[in-house]
Amino acid sequence: MQLTREDIITTAVKLLNTYGFADMTMRRIATTLGVVPGALYWHVANKQALIAEIAASFITDLDGSSTLELVANLRKILLTHRDGAELVTAALSQADSPTWTQLTEKFADALRETGADESARRIAAETLVHLVLGTTVMDQNRAQLEDLTKTSTADDADESTFADSSLLQGAEIIIAGVRQVTP
Amino acid sequence: MQLTREDIITTAVKLLNTYGFADMTMRRIATTLGVVPGALYWHVANKQALIAEIAASFITDLDGSSTLELVANLRKILLTHRDGAELVTAALSQADSPTWTQLTEKFADALRETGADESARRIAAETLVHLVLGTTVMDQNRAQLEDLTKTSTADDADESTFADSSLLQGAEIIIAGVRQVTP
Structure with missing residues (x-):
């Protein structure tokens, strides 16, 4: 075959x-x-190219009708895969990553609802993507460490809910902020 | 000895x-x-404990009289060490990391100038730390990939300046946002 x-x-x-x-x-x-x-x-071509293709395939499925929905859905996609956030971070770190461009454009588009200009929306979009990746990398690292050291507790589900709500509140602060820098 | x-x-x-x-x-x-x-x-005790101590020693030196100064100085500290952002992210991912608490409290204190309540300042502080770590992990990953693949160009210095200015603009959006959620 x-x-x-x-x-x-x-x-x-x-x-x-x-x-x-x-x-x-x-x-x-x-x-x-x-x-x-x-x-x-x-x-x-090489392992970097493979990582880029895998990340692109994950991100293809991302949609949402508002900025907060995009935030929640990106987090969901990253959590679907073990080390999902770490793999996607590695892919987006590559110079001129098309997935980074595509992802930040999706967020910048959703941010049109704020009335902010393009440059402010672009910065806010990058900030949102860093927030989702950063939060999820840490949560996945922590879960893995807990598996290794068997300190995992019964309230894992609670912690994940807490992280999600902090993440959404952080995203709301960014959205409120970009509204303020509107000309 | x-x-x-x-x-x-x-x-x-x-x-x-x-x-x-x-x-x-x-x-x-x-x-x-x-x-x-x-x-x-x-x-x-183990490698995780060593990573935690190294990160704590890096972060001890962090100071700044405003939120934006803390952002800029945290980035500087991370850039002082190869993979500095990755090591600190790994340390802060550990459950109940004292350095995570210390770091986010420093940012939450600096955010008092916004007049926001404690809970909003805490979320904004976490968002700022994720932004600095995320931006710097990506920049350091990219620099390393460029070293490996020898695609490094003459405008590295420009790129780093650009990343710093995007980071500070992102931080300004978060600060403007947390002012808005003030009761």
Whole structure:
């Protein structure tokens, strides 16, 4: 059977969800697919390119009719995958990331409701994306540490609800702020 | 000569700055100090505890007479160390991190100038810390990727200036927003 780029992405995401981001290696992807590592490079240039494609596939599904809905839905997407926030942060850190542009434009568009000018909306959009990624990276790190050290407690669900509500309140502060810088 | 906790922290920070966060291993710290790995554990409980102590030592130096000065100075501290933002994010992700509490309290105190109530200031403080960490993690990731792939260009200095000014504008939006939620 012919190896496709989709097979590689699907397998990489399965390994991500099972072993975490640090252990999603090209070698392990190749072994799981029963090919030699070199075979992967016919389809993806390098690991960075693979990470970028995986993040792009996650973010494709993001929609929402308001800024707060986008915030909540981005968080949901990141939480769907183990180390989701860390993988997406790594992808968006790449120079000229098309996913970073696409993501911040979605938020800047939603912020039109504030009446702020484009430059203020762009800054607010970047601030919102950093807030969602930052909050979720920390929550996923913490959950993983608790798994490792078995200090996990019964109120995990409560903590996650709390993080969500803090996140939305933080987003509301940013939205209120960008309204203020309106000319 | 007696091994001290300070020796371990100093050596770990040197290895961080030379090899990066992923390669700052307990084994390498022990080898550099000429001791067996087990000797480290008389002084630090585990790698997480070491990361927490290093982050605490970085953040001790943070001061500023306004919120924007705190933002700029926190960024400067993170940029002083290779992977500084990633290490501090890992430390602050630990459950009940005293450094997270200390850091967000510093920002919440500086935000008194806005007249906002404590709960709004706390949320805004967390949002500001996520913004600084998120921006700086991405900038440091990007710089490292550019080193690896040798796509580094002559306008690195410009990019860093741009990131600083976006960061401060983002912080100003958060400060303007928290003024709005004042009762």
